[in-house]
Amino acid sequence: MRAIGIILAGGNNNKMKELSYKRAIAAMPIAGSYRSIDFTLSNMSNSHIQKVAVITQYNALSLNEHLSSSKWWDFGRKQGGLYVFTPSITAQNGFWYQGTADAIYQNISFLKKSHEPYVVISSGDGVYKLDYNKVLEYHIAKKADITVVCKDFPENSDVSRFGCVKMNEEARIIDFEEKPLVASSRTISTGIYVIRRRLLIELIENCAAEDRYDFVNDILLRYKSVKRIYGYKLNSYWSNISTVESYFKTNMDFLKPSVRDYFFKQYPDVYSKVDDLPPAKYNPGSVVKNSLVSSGCIINGTVENSILFKKAYIGNNCTIKNSIILNNVYIGDNTYIENCIVESHDTVRANSSHVGSNGEIKIVVEKNERYGL
Amino acid sequence: MIKKEMIAMLLAGGQGSRLGVLTAKVAKPAVAFGGKYRIIDFPLSNCINSGVDTVGVLTQYQPLRLNAHIGIGIPWDLDRNIGGVTVLPPYERSGNSEWYTGTANAIYQNLDYIDSYNPDYVLILSGDHIYKMDYEVMLDYHKANNANVTIAAMSVPYEEASRFGIVLTDEDNKITEFEEKPEHPRGNLASMGIYIFNWPVLREALIKMSDVSNCDFGKHIIPYCHEKKLRLFAYEFSGYWKDVGTLSSYWEANMELISLIPVFNLYEEFWRIYTKSDILPPQYISDKAHIERSIISEGTEVYGEVYNSVIGAGVTIEEGAVVRDSIIMKNTDIGRNTRIEHAIIAENVRVGNDVSMGFGDERPSKLDAKIYNSGLVTVGENSTIPNGVRIGKNVAISGNTVAEDYMNGVLESGEYIIKAGDAR
Numbered sequence: 125m126r127a128i129g130i131i132l133a134g135g136n137n138n139k140m141k142e143l144s145y146k147r148a149i150a151a152m153p154i155a156g157s158y159r160s161i162d163f164t165l166s167n168m169s170n171s172h173i174q175k176v177a178v179i180t181q182y183n184a185l186s187l188n189e190h191l192s193s194s195k196w197w198d199f200g201r202k203q204g205g206l207y208v209f210t211p212s213i214t215a216q217n218g219f220w221y222q223g224t225a226d227a228i229y230q231n232i233s234f235l236k237k238s239h240e241p242y243v244v245i246s247s248g249d250g251v252y253k254l255d256y257n258k259v260l261e262y263h264i265a266k267k268a269d270i271t272v273v274c275k276d277f278p279e280n281s282d283v284s285r286f287g288c289v290k291m292n293e294e295a296r297i298i299d300f301e302e303k304p305l306v307a308s309s310r311t312i313s314t315g316i317y318v319i320r321r322r323l324l325i326e327l328i329e330n331c332a333a334e335d336r337y338d339f340v341n342d343i344l345l346r347y348k349s350v351k352r353i354y355g356y357k358l359n360s361y362w363s364n365i366s367t368v369e370s371y372f373k374t375n376m377d378f379l380k381p382s383v384r385d386y387f388f389k390q391y392p393d394v395y396s397k398v399d400d401l402p403p404a405k406y407n408p409g410s411v412v413k414n415s416l417v418s419s420g421c422i423i424n425g426t427v428e429n430s431i432l433f434k435k436a437y438i439g440n441n442c443t444i445k446n447s448i449i450l451n452n453v454y455i456g457d458n459t460y461i462e463n464c465i466v467e468s469h470d471t472v473r474a475n476s477s478h479v480g481s482n483g484e485i486k487i488v489v490e491k492n493e494r495y496g497l
Numbered sequence: 498m499i500k501k502e503m504i505a506m507l508l509a510g511g512q513g514s515r516l517g518v519l520t521a522k523v524a525k526p527a528v529a530f531g532g533k534y535r536i537i538d539f540p541l542s543n544c545i546n547s548g549v550d551t552v553g554v555l556t557q558y559q560p561l562r563l564n565a566h567i568g569i570g571i572p573w574d575l576d577r578n579i580g581g582v583t584v585l586p587p588y589e590r591s592g593n594s595e596w597y598t599g600t601a602n603a604i605y606q607n608l609d610y611i612d613s614y615n616p617d618y619v620l621i622l623s624g625d626h627i628y629k630m631d632y633e634v635m636l637d638y639h640k641a642n643n644a645n646v647t648i649a650a651m652s653v654p655y656e657e658a659s660r661f662g663i664v665l666t667d668e669d670n671k672i673t674e675f676e677e678k679p680e681h682p683r684g685n686l687a688s689m690g691i692y693i694f695n696w697p698v699l700r701e702a703l704i705k706m707s708d709v710s711n712c713d714f715g716k717h718i719i720p721y722c723h724e725k726k727l728r729l730f731a732y733e734f735s736g737y738w739k740d741v742g743t744l745s746s747y748w749e750a751n752m753e754l755i756s757l758i759p760v761f762n763l764y765e766e767f768w769r770i771y772t773k774s775d776i777l778p779p780q781y782i783s784d785k786a787h788i789e790r791s792i793i794s795e796g797t798e799v800y801g802e803v804y805n806s807v808i809g810a811g812v813t814i815e816e817g818a819v820v821r822d823s824i825i826m827k828n829t830d831i832g833r834n835t836r837i838e839h840a841i842i843a844e845n846v847r848v849g850n851d852v853s854m855g856f857g858d859e860r861p862s863k864l865d866a867k868i869y870n871s872g873l874v875t876v877g878e879n880s881t882i883p884n885g886v887r888i889g890k891n892v893a894i895s896g897n898t899v900a901e902d903y904m905n906g907v908l909e910s911g912e913y914i915i916k917a918g919d920a921r
Contacts, residue, residue, distance in 0.1 A: 156779030157795070195571070196776065379781075387634070388778040400572075400771045402763035403532035403794040403808070404780060405755070414784040419533075419795050422764065431779075 127260060128240045128321070129168040129176035132162055132224050132339075133248030136182040139367040142467065142487045144453075148180055150248030151187040152365055153433050153450050154461035155387070156418040160191050161248040162396045165197045165206075170392040171256040173244060174204030177234050178246075179227045181211050181220055196268040196397045200429075207234065222335030229328045234337055235321055243324050245339075251374050252362040253387065253394070256318070259356050259393065263318045268343070269351040270323075272297060273316035275358045285366055286312035286342055289355055297353045300345050311355065314362055361386055372465060372485045375431050375448050379414060401434055409440060425455075439474060454494050464488050501581055501614040503636055503693070505549045505605070507540055508600050509624035510557030515743045517868045518877030518895040518915070519843055520559075525742070526624030527562040529844060531754050531763065532809050533795040535566055536741060537624045538772040541573045541582070545867040547632040548769050549620060551580030553610050555603045557587055557596060572773040585610060599711040601718045605703040611696065619699055621692040621714060627750050628689075628769045636693060638883045645698045645727040648672065648719070649691035651734045661687035662715045672729035677715045681829040686731060688715065689738060699729060737761040745871040748841060749799065751824050755790050767870050767901045777810055785816055794827075801831070809844070823855075832884065839890070840874035848876075849884035857889040860911035864893050869913075 133150035140149060150161040161178070168176050176199060180187055182474030195204035211220050211230045228235070228245075235243065242257045242263075254273070263271040277283050286372065288307045288424040292297035293337075301307065317362035319327075327343050336342035361383060365371040377383045387394055401420030406412065410423040417423070420435035432438070436449045439457035447464045455461070456474030463480030465487050466472065480486030513525025520528060526537035537554075538742035544552050552575060556563055563584075569575075585607050587596050597603035604611075604621070611619060618639070620632055630649070639647040658679070665674040665684045675875050676682070678687050692714060702721050723729060737760050741747040753759055763770060769914040777796035782788065794810035801818030809827040814820060817834035829846040831837065838855035842848065854876045863871035869875060869891045876882070877895030886903040888894070889910030896916025900906065908914065 157777075384778065384781065393776065394778075395776045398774050398776055400769050400774075402770075403792040405764070405792045406788040406790065406803075407757055408790055410788065412782040412786065412788060416779040416780060417780050417793075418779040420764070428784075433779075 126240050127173055127237075127242035127244045127256065127318070129173045129256075130228065130236050130243060131161065131164050131176060131178045131248045132226075132245065132247045132315075133143070133178050133187060134181045134221055134227055137366050140365075140371065140490050141318075141368055143368065143371065143465065144183070146183060147186040148183050148248070149365060150178075150180070151190055152249070152371060154251060154365075156416045156431055156433055158188075158394060158396045160251060161190070162394055163253070164195075164246045164390070165249050166201075166249055166394045167246075167252070167254050167256065168244070168393065169197045169199065171244075171254075173256065174201060175207075175238060175240070176204075177207045177209055177231065178248070179209045179221070179231060181227070184208075184210055190397055193397070197395050198488050209234070213340070223342075224339035225328055225331045225342055226337040228339070229326070229332045232325060232328060235325050235328075238321060241321055242322050243297065243319050245317040245319070249366065250314060250362060250364045252314070252358070253360060253392070254316070254358065259316070259318050262356050263354070266295070266354045267352065268354040269319070270347075270353045271318040271356050272344070272353060273314045273318075273358050274311050274355040275314050275362050277310045277312055279310060281310065283307045283310060283312050285370075287315075288312055291355045294359075295355050297348060297355050300340075300353075302340055302345065304371070305408070311357075314343075314350060314358060314364070318356075351427075366484050368465070368487065372448065376429075378416060378431065379429065399434060404432075410438075424457075433468070440481065466490075501551050501580060501616050501659070502550040503549060503618040503620055503632075504553065504580070504611065504614050504616045505540075505544050505603055505620040505622055505632070506611070506691060507537070507552055507554045507622045508603060509537055509563060510555050510560075510597050510603060511623075511625070512558040513742060515626060515868055517744060517748060517865070517875050518742070518893050519747075519841065519875060521877050521895060522559055523562040523878070524556065524558045524560060524624075527559075527566055528741075528747075529809055530627065530741065530747075530816070531751060532740070532792050533774055533827075534688060534770060535770045536574075536627065537563065537566070538770055539627050539629070540622045540624060541567075541570075542768075543628070543630050543632060544622075545573045545575060545771070547630075547634075547853075549632055550575065550577055551614055551616075552582045553585045554624070555585050555597065555607070557603070560584070560586060565774050568773065572771045573609055574771075580614065583610065599713040599717075601703060601706065601714050604745045605701075605707055605712065608700065608703065611700075616696050619694050619696050621690075621694070623690045625742060626689065626738060626740055628734075629736060629761075629770075630691070630734060630738075631768075632691075632693075635691075636730050639693045642671075642730045643666050643671075643728060644693075644730040645695050646719070646722050646729045647693045647732050648729065649689045649734050650686045650731040651689060651738055652685050652824050654689045655682065655685050658682035658687060662690075662719070664688055666731045670731045670733065672731055673725070675719055675723050677720075677795075686733070688719075689734065690714070692719075693732075698722065721765055744841065744868065744873055744875060748824060748871065748873060751806065752822070754807060755792055755805060772800040773811065783816075786814075786849045801833075815850075826878075837874075839872055840876065842874075842876045843878035843880070845878055846876050846880045847880070848882045849886070851885045852888065853886075854888040855890055856887065857910050859890045860909070862891045862893065862911050862913065864913040864915070866891075869893050 194200040199206035363374040404421040411426040418434040445462040450468035460477040471492040509526040512854040515568040557628040575582040668822040786799040793808040800816040815833040821867040823840040826844040832850035835852040893913040
């Protein structure tokens, strides 16, 4: 592969409510045994990108823990590797990353020291499969300066949380609106870009010289008529997690056979950190219907239309419906949970009830003493 | 200079012929256990959890699966700059080359490997037992007794004692007598096949006994040390320990994992068991499925019913299928409306639709009544079973079977179909 990868995993988003209090969105658990950054990391690895930088700053603890070894994605070779860049204070700079462009600028030596001609930039919160080589071929064929991977959304869908693009007939992007109130197009940017390394260095340095910090506003929008920016349409599954609703929906999508088949059975695979957990255990009294269950779970109650992440304990006579139970949760006996996301490491007391009503997803954060129960 | 206080030598070369078709193509230590594990994971995990970071694994019989599983030892953190895991197959030498002819002979042929680590103590393990043991505690005990040899031992029922090496001890647990598989046992403290030797003592014994054919620890080395009036001690172990050398004990040990609070608990944080696991998605349980008292591994999809069973990774149990009291290993498919009772089905097997397995009266196996005897249906790996056939009890099946192999669509109790040439 003639490209290096940059994963922008620094983001926080207050639309994720309590779920992002303690972790970066890139570290949000997905589909039982993955985290959202696994999809981008696996895509990079499967596209034979050997050198990848993950740029992170917000609440990076669980992300750093997840990336503590790069072997799961087959990085960590003598050539290339996985680099995690958190902000560091230097004599010249005492700031956090002030935006995506600034985050790249503060680590520009990574770009300068590399020799690969291209850079693939992706956010860490997308759930998708993509061979970046295809985008790169397209980028070269179009003689583009920047290629933006785009996705068409159905008419009438709400795209106000995305950047919306307008393309002309040869797929050149002629207009770009960031999070428009009223969108004039249903084609959105997925936050995946291909750009020549030298051009990226030049744009980022110009940006920094003018005290501008954001990749989308200060590069894509500003240069849209000066540079040849093209859109590459992605026609396969793509979802990103930026709100509680989209997070819930993305997870629930994995209950569909077609989505599971696409991600888990078709080439190439998605990789994640393997925890050494025993098989899931179904005790007498367990009733499980249409659910995903991860390793290390122990089930004594009823689970329907739900996703149990690793090491969930479901007590006797519990009912879990239409919910997501994140990693290492203990749910005491006789508890009823419906339309909820139960935060990881929670201990939910016996005989309690948590229901998200009126179409709302309730986030349950219950930090009780587990072993005193 | 390289120096390890204690290194382990893990005997993993045996066939384990009493596991029948399960070990036709793989060595016993590589047989799957408890859904996602293989038998060798238990001693390997014990090693790393005990701080023993240098392990020589002696292989001989069908080592392919074992080699692939162990690799460079990453799952057990046994990929080390110095030490780690080393697979030791028999090798050719300029003088007389030979296979490993016995447990002690295998160690004798690897004196150079052990010497290269300059150890004070050598721990001898076998690759076919399910247990959790802290070898460091055993070593402390060995040192405290100023022992030359320490043998881990546990109490067994008297009626079973004649299957084991029995140690008789004085009040300080010093071994006064050792009897290998005695007909009339005078004690019930059985050797578990786990030994700590002072390396100079073992080295000397191995060289002295090198001419003995089929040189074995229980039969030759321990009696030799005993005759020489060395200090032999028994280290009494009272935890869970299971020899999974026969189909029925293998089946039982698996079934013990599914009880409400298993005696051998894999869910404890302390003393994890590690294994090489593929990166797999969670398991999917459909709205038509029903599961009771079972353990199920990653990537498996259940559309049918599962009772009292141990299911490996990547298994598919299709709609209408009912699996009871059975062990189903990795990547096996169970077809629609198939009923399976009391069976052990190895890896990568395809069982067709509408099959009944494990039904009818129990009759002794015509293949080998000593091996196939607890009513279990045993299906070897990479086998195929066609749609619609009926299979009795005490049956062994191996290979790609087709409808013509089943007379009138039935394989009676006690019968067998072995298609893959050397599989027995």
